[in-house]
Amino acid sequence: MTLTDINKDIYRKHLNVVIVSFVLGFAILSLAIGQLLISQFGSATEGESNFTFNLIGVAIGLAISAFILSRCRQHPYFKEIYYVWQLKQLQNAIYRKVAKIKPKAMEGDVTALQIMDFYYRSLAQVYQLDNNTLTMNELESNHQIIKDKAEQYRMTLTQTSFDKAVLSQF
Structure with missing residues (x-):
């Protein structure tokens, strides 16, 4: 690996955008998938917890977000990051x-x-x-x-x- 000069302002700007995008995308995916699982497989009785479906939604949301991030790493926008x-x-x-x-x-x-x-x-x-x-x-x-x-x-x-x-x- 070769040390390369990186523009600090561009690095910080791109890193902040990527972090915010990742967190928002992860949160939206987790909630959407969790709600979808609950609507499809959750029980209708009141008082029952849908924790498992929400947890599965978080796991799937994280996997999708990480996959998207790994696929984008070669994009020029991610060069500094x-x-x-x-x-x-x-x-x-x-x-x-x-x-x-x-x-x-x-x-x-x-x-x-x-x-x-x-x-x-x-x-x-x-x-x-x-x-x-x-x-x-x-x-x-x-x-x-x-x-x-x-x-x-x-x-x-x-x-x-x-x-x-x-x-x-x-």
């Missing part, structure tokens, strides 16, 4: 191995230093896009430690792309 989603998945994969990678990076392992550099660069990008500035100072100081370690071993870290397969080494 899908990029950030993929980046967050990659960050999660790296995070699960950070406990093994970071000590190797401190020992000067080239691959580990590159992984940590990419990880911190990608985190900084996502934090800025999501307005998560509270932990930015800590992130920058951790990234500086990796940069200093690379400099100590006479390495230049300018990597803006990353292959997930590299993680299998750790």
